[in-house]
Amino acid sequence: MNNMANETFRNIRLGVFVVVGTLLLVTAFYLVGNKQNLFGSSFRISARFYNVNGLTQGNNVRFAGIDVGTVETVNIENDSTVIVVMLLEKDVQKFIKGNAIASVGTDGLMGNKLVNINSVKDLGLSIKEGDELRTLRPLEMDEMVRTLNETNINIKVITDNLRSITEKISSKNSLWNVLLDTIVADNVKSAVVNLKLMSNDGIAITGNLKELARQMRYGKGTIAALITDTVLSGRINQTIVKLEKFSDTAAVISGDISYLVQQLKHGKGSMGVLLTDTMLVHDLNKSILRIDTAAGSFNENMEALQYSWPFKKYYKKKGKK
Amino acid sequence: MAFEAIKKVLAEAGDIARFTARFFSEAFRPRFEFTEFLRQCFFIGYKSLPLVAITAFIMGLVITIQSRPTLVEFGAESWLPKMVSVSLVREIAPVITALICAGKIGSGIGAELGSMKVTEQIDSMEVSGTNPFKYLIATRVLASTFMIPILAVIADAVSLYGGFLGANIHGAVSWTLFWNQVFETLQYGDIVPSILKTYFFGFAIGIIGCYKGYNSNKGTEGVGRSANSAVVISSLLVFVIDLLAVQISDLLNLT
Amino acid sequence: MKAVIEIEHLNKTFGDNHVLRDFSFTLLEGENVVVLGKSGSGKSVLIKCIIGLIRPDSGKLLVFGKDVPTLSHKELDHVRSRVGFLFQSNALYDSMTVRENLEFPLRRHRSELNKEQINALVMEALGNVGLEHTIDMEPSELSGGMKKRIALARTLILKPDIILYDEPTTGLDPITGKEISHLIRELALKYHTSSFIISHDLNCVNIVADKIIMLIDGTCYASGTMEQLNQSTDSKIKTFFE
Numbered sequence: 001m002n003n004m005a006n007e008t009f010r011n012i013r014l015g016v017f018v019v020v021g022t023l024l025l026v027t028a029f030y031l032v033g034n035k036q037n038l039f040g041s042s043f044r045i046s047a048r049f050y051n052v053n054g055l056t057q058g059n060n061v062r063f064a065g066i067d068v069g070t071v072e073t074v075n076i077e078n079d080s081t082v083i084v085v086m087l088l089e090k091d092v093q094k095f096i097k098g099n100a101i102a103s104v105g106t107d108g109l110m111g112n113k114l115v116n117i118n119s120v121k122d123l124g125l126s127i128k129e130g131d132e133l134r135t136l137r138p139l140e141m142d143e144m145v146r147t148l149n150e151t152n153i154n155i156k157v158i159t160d161n162l163r164s165i166t167e168k169i170s171s172k173n174s175l176w177n178v179l180l181d182t183i184v185a186d187n188v189k190s191a192v193v194n195l196k197l198m199s200n201d202g203i204a205i206t207g208n209l210k211e212l213a214r215q216m217r218y219g220k221g222t223i224a225a226l227i228t229d230t231v232l233s234g235r236i237n238q239t240i241v242k243l244e245k246f247s248d249t250a251a252v253i254s255g256d257i258s259y260l261v262q263q264l265k266h267g268k269g270s271m272g273v274l275l276t277d278t279m280l281v282h283d284l285n286k287s288i289l290r291i292d293t294a295a296g297s298f299n300e301n302m303e304a305l306q307y308s309w310p311f312k313k314y315y316k317k318k319g320k321k
Numbered sequence: 322m323a324f325e326a327i328k329k330v331l332a333e334a335g336d337i338a339r340f341t342a343r344f345f346s347e348a349f350r351p352r353f354e355f356t357e358f359l360r361q362c363f364f365i366g367y368k369s370l371p372l373v374a375i376t377a378f379i380m381g382l383v384i385t386i387q388s389r390p391t392l393v394e395f396g397a398e399s400w401l402p403k404m405v406s407v408s409l410v411r412e413i414a415p416v417i418t419a420l421i422c423a424g425k426i427g428s429g430i431g432a433e434l435g436s437m438k439v440t441e442q443i444d445s446m447e448v449s450g451t452n453p454f455k456y457l458i459a460t461r462v463l464a465s466t467f468m469i470p471i472l473a474v475i476a477d478a479v480s481l482y483g484g485f486l487g488a489n490i491h492g493a494v495s496w497t498l499f500w501n502q503v504f505e506t507l508q509y510g511d512i513v514p515s516i517l518k519t520y521f522f523g524f525a526i527g528i529i530g531c532y533k534g535y536n537s538n539k540g541t542e543g544v545g546r547s548a549n550s551a552v553v554i555s556s557l558l559v560f561v562i563d564l565l566a567v568q569i570s571d572l573l574n575l576t
Numbered sequence: 577m578k579a580v581i582e583i584e585h586l587n588k589t590f591g592d593n594h595v596l597r598d599f600s601f602t603l604l605e606g607e608n609v610v611v612l613g614k615s616g617s618g619k620s621v622l623i624k625c626i627i628g629l630i631r632p633d634s635g636k637l638l639v640f641g642k643d644v645p646t647l648s649h650k651e652l653d654h655v656r657s658r659v660g661f662l663f664q665s666n667a668l669y670d671s672m673t674v675r676e677n678l679e680f681p682l683r684r685h686r687s688e689l690n691k692e693q694i695n696a697l698v699m700e701a702l703g704n705v706g707l708e709h710t711i712d713m714e715p716s717e718l719s720g721g722m723k724k725r726i727a728l729a730r731t732l733i734l735k736p737d738i739i740l741y742d743e744p745t746t747g748l749d750p751i752t753g754k755e756i757s758h759l760i761r762e763l764a765l766k767y768h769t770s771s772f773i774i775s776h777d778l779n780c781v782n783i784v785a786d787k788i789i790m791l792i793d794g795t796c797y798a799s800g801t802m803e804q805l806n807q808s809t810d811s812k813i814k815t816f817f818e
């Protein structure tokens with residue numbers, strides 16, 4: 001009967017083999033599920049964003065830099081709101097306060113999108129199931145570069161407008177035309193509005209860039225090595241300084257011009273005064289010069305930035321289009 | 322000439338399809354040869370384990386070592402476990418397992434059934450009141466369908482272990498960090514399709530081996546030929562199925 | 577005496593190869609009939625038709641009064657449990673030991689038996705062929721003659737009413753061939769079986785045959801005892817006895 005024993009022994013080994021294989025698979029499923037929060041106790045919270053920058057289901061949620069859950073759903077609520085529901089581990093519930101702020105970020109420069117939950121200093125009550133977090137608009141490189149570019153184009157348009165105005169003012173023949181031409185006045189007015197807008201944009205961008213530079217310096221993200229490229233970070237800092245300066249200039253110029261327009265519009269002083277007021281023309285010329293130099297140096301910076309690594313990709317893509 | 326060859330291939334494909342249809346019509350009707358099924362599971366699954374494990378281990382090690390330089394170039398050395406685990410689990414371990422089994426099991430079944438055929442053992446079984454199709458074919462096809470996925474899971478694990486050792490040749494990745502990164506990277510969309518396709522690999526290997534062996538004819542020389550063409554066809558089928566599986570999972574967005 | 581196998585107008589072709597033409601023959605209970613025929617004359621085809629492994633094209637083929645080609649699986653299995661078949665190439669299962677080889681038909685056809693009964697039958701069958709010591713060996717460890725004996729034991733283990741032998745002595749030396757032939761005769765007497773034996777070994781024919789039929793050109797060309805056929809003047813028959 002030794003073949004019976006043999007058969008049994010064989011079946012035992014087969015059993016071990018099958019059980020080991022199955023256990024491995026089950027363990028793998030459990031571990032994968034664990035990372036996705038499918039098993040174990042969890043709770044749900046949500047946050048409303050203006051823009052989620054490609055955040056999708058399954059992206060990680062970080063609290064104080066630790067993965068604590070995943071994004072369960074991303075749904076559009078209306079034209080300006082996206083609601084993100086997150087599934088978090090029960091264990092961290094007591095640490096997240098109601099006034100914490102959620103923001104959409106990126107794991108490193110090229111990594112996956114994720115939701116960062118940052119706590120705010122002052123104490124509050126712990127968050128509850130179903131609560132909604134406050135949000136921050138995410139820092140988005142693409143958008144930033146886009147705005148910078150627009151600013152650049154705007155500057156050019158404004159400069160051109162102003163230049164044509166001055167030219168018209170300078171040439172004596174068309175003096176009357178200038179004064180009668182309400183379009184010119186409108187042009188000037190819109191130039192001013194643009195300039196103001198732009199200077200606001202500039203300020204926002206500067207803020208973003210500062211944050212980016214800070215992140216780079218602290219080597220957030222996986223490919224830290226690439227980011228600590230000091231040349232790049234230096235360049236970005238330079239851009240910030242220039243931009244700040246430019247915004248100031250823009251503010252000054254817009255001030256000048258609105259004054260000018262006001263004078264034109266309300267016909268302050270006699271027409272003759274206006275016509276002979278070479279000072280004004282001079283002023284205007286100076287303004288244009290100022291804008292030109294500001295825009296010039298800004299352009300230089302933009303160009304430098306284009307060849308820096310993280311932006312290269314963006315420009316390449318743009319170039320293809 | 323070419324026409325003849327194509328006709329032959331198509332005729333064979335039709336034959337294999339009919340054989341497969343017969344498998345489905347007979348395999349799931351009683352009586353089920355459970356003892357024989359277990360025996361075949363033992364030979365097909367357990368007996369292939371050492372070979373599969375060694376190959377998987379080496380593949381894991383080698384892939385890791387080979388991937389490192391490129392990642393280092395990008396300064397993304399820390400991504401090594403992630404990258405390696407995805408390529409091992411999704412593609413390399415299942416396909417290597419299937420190929421090894423196509424070689425070992427496909428030729429084994431082809432030769433065994435072929436020699437049973439030419440020495441009239443199959444007829445003898447039928448005379449002894451046994452449906453040889455159930456006893457020989459169904460058990461082998463089912464055993465390889467169910468054992469190869471298990472082998473593939475073990476191959477996944479072993480190759481990842483090889484990857485762990487490979488990652489530690491130049492760098493230092495702790496045991497915990499390695500597995501943390503692996504399971505952080507792997508999603509159900511990586512594991513489930515890769516396991517599901519191995520069922521089809523197993524089925525193909527079993528059915529081709531059996532078809533070739535069962536239809537072996539020309540004496541002992543035919544046995545060798547059956548074994549050989551079983552290996553060739555089933556290896557080819559493994560790749561075709563792999564291609565299909567990848568395309569399907571891509572279509573279903575499981576990637 | 578009752579007829580156990582009745583064959584009438586049996587035809588079988590493989591493509592253009594007309595193997596059996598209008599073959600008719602009757603095997604009576606307790607009879608030992610030897611079929612003589614050239615290699616390739618269709619002897620194996622005939623015997624496989626009887627057991628239902630090959631389906632004839634036309635004709636009647638009754639075994640125990642049942643028309644084999646028309647039987648269902650279940651009925652066919654029942655007929656097969658009463659008909660033993662010794663294959664030309666022994667057909668011992670390579671992957672099984674001698675014991676498992678002998679147990680196989682028992683487990684299949686007689687599932688009501690318990691372990692002890694099976695064991696007793698196995699030992700008895702091995703005793704009949706004098707090979708008890710080989711019980712745990714594998715077929716690859718046996719000599720040709722031993723294989724034939726084990727195959728014979730396996731055929732006998734179900735105590736069939738008819739045994740079909742496909743060239744039981746081919747490939748064996750004359751002495752072993754004779755031993756096997758005597759064994760066939762002995763066992764036929766012991767278990768009261770009818771035998772249908774294909775052979776072209778005259779030694780075997782001499783020992784075993786009660787009656788001989790000649791399969792020539794796919795038909796039953798002649799039949800009779802050894803003496804009758806020996807005295808025949810037909811040239812086709814004569815070639816067998818030279």
Ligand SMILES: Nc1ncnc2c1ncn2[C@@H]1O[C@H](COP(=O)(O)OP(=O)(O)OP(=O)(O)O)[C@@H](O)[C@H]1O
Pocket residue numbers: 590593595613614615616617618619620621622664
């Ligand atoms: N499955 C088959 N398909 C096609 N032809 C076959 C098949 N089986 C047998 N034949 C043909 O039938 C004829 C008779 O074959 P069979 O095996 O009955 O010969 P035999 O009389 O047993 O010869 P031997 O004494 O050599 O065993 C041969 O010509 C063979 O080619």
Ligand SMILES: [Mg+2]
Pocket residue numbers: 619620621664742
């Ligand atoms: Mg023959």
